[in-house]
Amino acid sequence: MSFVKTKNATMSDVAKLAGVSMKTVSRVFNNEKYVSQDKKDKILEAAAELNFKPSLQARGLAGHKSYIVGLFVDEPSGDYISKVLRSTLRACGEAGYHLVVEVLKERGDEAKLRRVLNSIRFDGVVLSPPICDDLVVLNALRASGVPTARIGPGLDAPDMVQVQIDDYRAAYEMTEYLIGKGHKRIAFIKGDPNHACSMERERGYVRALQGHGIPVSYDLMVPGMFSFASGRAAAETLFAGAVRPTAIFAANDEMAAGVLAVARERGIQVPSELSIVGFDDDAVATVVSPALTTVRQPVEEMAAAAFEMLMGDEADGVEDGQAGRRTHAYEIRVRESVADLKG
Amino acid sequence: MSFVKTKNATMSDVAKLAGVSMKTVSRVFNNEKYVSQDKKDKILEAAAELNFKPSLQARGLAGHKSYIVGLFVDEPSGDYISKVLRSTLRACGEAGYHLVVEVLKERGDEAKLRRVLNSIRFDGVVLSPPICDDLVVLNALRASGVPTARIGPGLDAPDMVQVQIDDYRAAYEMTEYLIGKGHKRIAFIKGDPNHACSMERERGYVRALQGHGIPVSYDLMVPGMFSFASGRAAAETLFAGAVRPTAIFAANDEMAAGVLAVARERGIQVPSELSIVGFDDDAVATVVSPALTTVRQPVEEMAAAAFEMLMGDEADGVEDGQAGRRTHAYEIRVRESVADLKG
């Protein structure tokens, strides 16, 4: 290689060149007060000249901080996680933290969990669904004293930061929206039962029907796993029934897209012959035709808020069991996949 | 909290309890040879009892290793990056590394780059497109002596690990496939010009037409940026022309999905009235209807190979300018979006 690998300058090199003590250099690089302007200038100049880079590892070892935040995910793909990732990455960058992503596949995979928690001392950890409701993970985090934030949790945990939307109300409103369009025979495709939101969304659907005097039928409620394939399967089940529903509410957009695909194969026109709605406002919602009416969940804002409450200046509450918590607003995004039966 | 935060045991605690020196404990935890079995057993037992966790930071500081690999991305969402992420994450886990994701948005964003490179001492860095062709990034990495792997690069760099497919040949074959189905008026939607593969794919399209004696027309080649929206815009442009193409080859699947959406809105039947093919075998390819015929690129295998060549046992070549390199096989995935005109 024609590139010289320069040996890194250390803090004491800078101190020597600037004619001050290491501690003063340290003060400058940690934005502490009480450093005279002229020394500060000299130090910055010396640091620039030597191309000084404070070592993360040394800072961590000496200062009991790692400058590393963990994001624990179940599965690193999909639009939801991508949004969480993007938002958390941005927040980390702005706050001077680095993000380590760890995949915790199986529920209560203690071996992996212990390995991860043991090797890195996280300054904070963000948990995405469904890991945010894994008690093994929560307890391990508590035991190691790592401040934790949960995105979209089911159960409450007062000692951890928590951001969420009201899945129940959102599903209730969406169902009401369909009812308002004259639909009575509305099917529901459930979400992955391991995700806390699945039950909430189902409950919203059921209660809305009941609230409007529409009988609830198990024939119209079919299982799903949040995947495109499971949405397809659910549609097949639904279409095999005696009377086809006029509307299908899928607990997420991926499944709604699966329904759309099956409808198309069978020559069922959407929305004129069948209305379909989803949940999440996933990227897929606007990629399929017709674009899906869905519930928008402000995932990026939620992740940003979680980070702020976890690592921000006013995050001290996390230490004494009074962690921040916030419920974000959802929004029904009307697009082209619902027909007005009263038209 | 009702959870006791136990103070972490250190290596010397373990050494004391096991009745050996720290060095011997260190040997055990680094899988070095030359430790008698009985001492090893004692040490492991003591470590378990004390719940000893070697500190990543101390190991890094003392041993000049960080156990951290960097993944630099342009934009952390999308199916391609998700696959790279998933695969790299798995490889890291197996090899005992942690993955830090860094977003380098703008081309040559030196400030952010320097900050990132300065604060963490990466044991290796993986570059995804289009960053893998950003000379500022490449040179900065060389200057800091960090072993680097590039996924899908355009230009060659013998001192860095490199994995790729032959985009030119793949696009050539795909075009030939359309020609074989009787298409002559084949349009092409270009990719983001900042991605090296865009030019290769375009070249493959052009050469294939020429190779089969079909005139190439600028009217049939429209710009795109790899996004759904740009695919839509390109379709509008193409449909505004005097004679509609019988087939459209989009440089990626997202854009192909955009074309599909516009076709649907205009009542153009796919594939009977218009054939559409994409590239990448992105998740979107099987979510839309009809499912897209496309070129499958084994992104996960490529990322795994890159990691192996970068961090694996036989990765020494990276140090002396003889980095590994591999061209993976692509595959044309025939689905439902192409009509046979000779039928």
Next chain:
DNA sequence: CTGAAAGCGCTTACAG
């Protein structure tokens, strides 16, 4: 506003 000393928890030579 500034600094000297000790120490964070490991690994690297080096010696046996």
Next chain:
DNA sequence: CTGAAAGCGCTTACAG
């Protein structure tokens, strides 16, 4: 096969 010593590059008390 094993260990004592020094040191990685910072920050934390502590003292002025």
